[in-house]
Amino acid sequence: MATRKTRTERRADLIEAAQRAMLQHGPDGVLLNQVAEQAGLTSGAVLYHYPDLSDLLLEANQAGMERFYSARMRRLAGLTDPVEKLVMTIRSGLPVDADDADVRLLCELGGLAGRNRVYAALLTSLFDRQVSMYQTILETGSAQGAFALTADSLTLGRNLVALEDAYGYRIVARHPTLRTDEAAELILSYARQVTGSSLRVTA
Amino acid sequence: MATRKTRTERRADLIEAAQRAMLQHGPDGVLLNQVAEQAGLTSGAVLYHYPDLSDLLLEANQAGMERFYSARMRRLAGLTDPVEKLVMTIRSGLPVDADDADVRLLCELGGLAGRNRVYAALLTSLFDRQVSMYQTILETGSAQGAFALTADSLTLGRNLVALEDAYGYRIVARHPTLRTDEAAELILSYARQVTGSSLRVTA
């Protein structure tokens, strides 16, 4: 029997369990019992906390997005050099490998967004927030003279996020030659061109 | 009762029916009866032609990819000017609107590719073929003096396809400001920069 836990603890457990289950079976294909199994509980216990499975899945996906986004922001927080910030941010937008849970989860949602307005809105919002993140980096770098932008920051930010997203899909699909390092180089090649910077850290 | 058809005709019908059903319910969520309904048949009839539903879904997705790819090639076929070719190809890589069937279908597969090697291989192959398509355009344009490429054609081709892919997802998710025209402009902004061409057709 599973050890009894408080409401809050268990809900957090279930969100993680739902994420794991969705990684294995997809957000559409996942079953109540698979979530329960991941949590080490019975389906009844899951239903006790989330009478509607789709609510749990939504929360789990939302949590996954926030974790991805806030991890990027956190990694950014320590840095001051615009070049470092840009290079780091490009890196943190890519999956570490094909099994990267956060990015895998995001990829699963891409298709869903075509037929579910809620997921569409969530992904759209995530996209826009990431664009803003890049815009801030680009504009402060520009103000500090580190970058000479070749277009408005909205255009550049959108293209940077778009490149990340697309290469995330390729990496997750295990493209034989396009791995994380290669993808980072491809995006950096774009970033160098539009910032007029070599993006080498000036030590 | 449905009118009786030949093996080949019916299989083509079923592939289209499966595509429609997947657009509504996703490749994971689609049911045999939903495919049958789209085809105007009973589930038994579908099973007569495809004893395993997943075989039908695979064929349907494969057919969708080929239709998308060959439509792009066909649109390219009539053109000779490298600038026209590039501009047209960028356009043809984007969904015409949020309901574009071909792109919607491709987006549905992105997540699947993370857990299914067959779909991963199909999408990888499609990506690479599209990269080659761009490489050919860029290199012949370069040879003819229309483009002055700022990087090797593999890098540029990959980035162009990546941008298309990512904006396809955004459009399908109905981003409120990022529609097809805007996405095309964003990609063109990249293409102008890396080809050194204004990409205006010299009439």
Place this chain on the structure above:
DNA sequence: CGGCTTGTTGAAGGTGAATTCAACAAGCGC
């Protein structure tokens, strides 16, 4: 301690989808 709330189980019931198959209709070759 003792009663109450909260979390969990396990089994039972209901539902719906996949699967199977006997029957039958529609053409085609002869």
Place this chain on the structure above:
DNA sequence: GCGCTTGTTGAATTCACCTTCAACAAGCCG
């Protein structure tokens, strides 16, 4: 027109999953 193959139906069966619920264990608070 006859018989055979091919395509299709509809009903019966089976199976898997969701849902409900009575029972019970674990703390907490009086």
